[in-house]
Amino acid sequence: MTLNTLDAWAPRMLSVLRIMTGLLFLEHGMQKLLSFPPGGSHPAFLSLPWFSGFLELVGGALIVLGLFTRPAAFVVAGEMAVAYFMAHAPRNFFPVNNGGDGAILYCFIFLYLVFAGPGPWSVDARRSGRY
Template sequence: MDVDFGMLMVRLALGPMLITHGWNKIFGGGGLSGTTGWFESLGLRPAWLHARVAAVAEIGAGLLVTLGLLTSLGAAAFVGLMAVAALTDHRGKGYFIFKGGVEYVVLVAMVAVGLAAVGPGDWSLDHALGLDVAGYGWAIAAAVTGIAGAALLMVTSYRPKPSST
């Protein structure tokens, strides 16, 4: 029971955090047009498409993890989203988040892989539906799938403008 409560707390920390990030991309200060401009500045092309895909992926993955439904799939999306963030927005800024570094996104991705390894706990839809999608293999699959998805996105869509210096 302690593990079930602990995994619920992990899910309630990760899932709603990512949902609000996706929500903010759509309805935050600059809305989708602001997110599109930001993605354009990061070098993601076409920025209008990536702004929408990122928002939907964040909300969807956050919901899956929050509910404990297809948890390893949600974890893979977390890894992919955080890997893209590390390679674009946090690139070249070191480790620590207070300098814009990768600390936060690495932590989120690693906790997501840990969640795929341990599973969402008994207080989840995976458990209620009898889905046993946790363990070493699922954790490795979440990490590899997330990184592969991020790599594919970067190869096909990352086109930063050359610096003028």
């Protein structure tokens, strides 16, 4: 495979990264709010964990679809930064020891999407006529 072929696929792979990250993030919200897949807690309505689940459910769905991707990614990147510093960082300085590596990865992938956009396979791209 030549470098030109790989470069041609870069925008599509941005869409794949967005979709897969959004699906994994959506799963966290579904588990918190809808108890699916089983195993999550069911937080009290309007509690901080409930708002977290709501942002994960709605933000994850918007990111999967590529609809309002940049603002949705900005909000959930912020949520993940707050989650890291509130829930993980107090446990231990090192992310591998405090369980916060997932929150950090989500935060930076979403921050990347704020600047890179959704890629060609998205509702945003379709609406803008760019691809």
